[in-house]
Amino acid sequence: MSKLPHVSGATVVRVLERLGFEKLRQSGSHVIMRRGLKGCVVPMHSEVKVGTLAGVLRQAGVSPDEFSAAM
Template identity: 50%
Template sequence: MSKLPILKSKDVVKALERLGFVIIRSKGSHLQLKRGNILVTVPIHTFLLDKNSINFKF
């Protein structure tokens, strides 16, 4: 099984936007992006994000 890379939050947001997600809300240090009925919360911090930092809701 391959490991997921550790990414910067701005790179995650750019990738999600390329996939059709739209920023719907920014509160504190978190962004929420939405595409259809999928909601993604991305923390915006100065440190790198691992696979457990991003929250998906369907």
């Protein structure tokens, strides 16, 4: 497993869009995204903490290596 990078919420959304996710809506400072039946909630913070990013990727069914490769 690769080490997760420090990224912003906007970067997480952009990378997930490259991986085929679509932005459904934004509720406050959180973006709701979906690819097929898998969905995830991305906090739009200036820096998403590593543990939070790991949780988002787990929700989305995306491996850290796959995420890093799509950056």
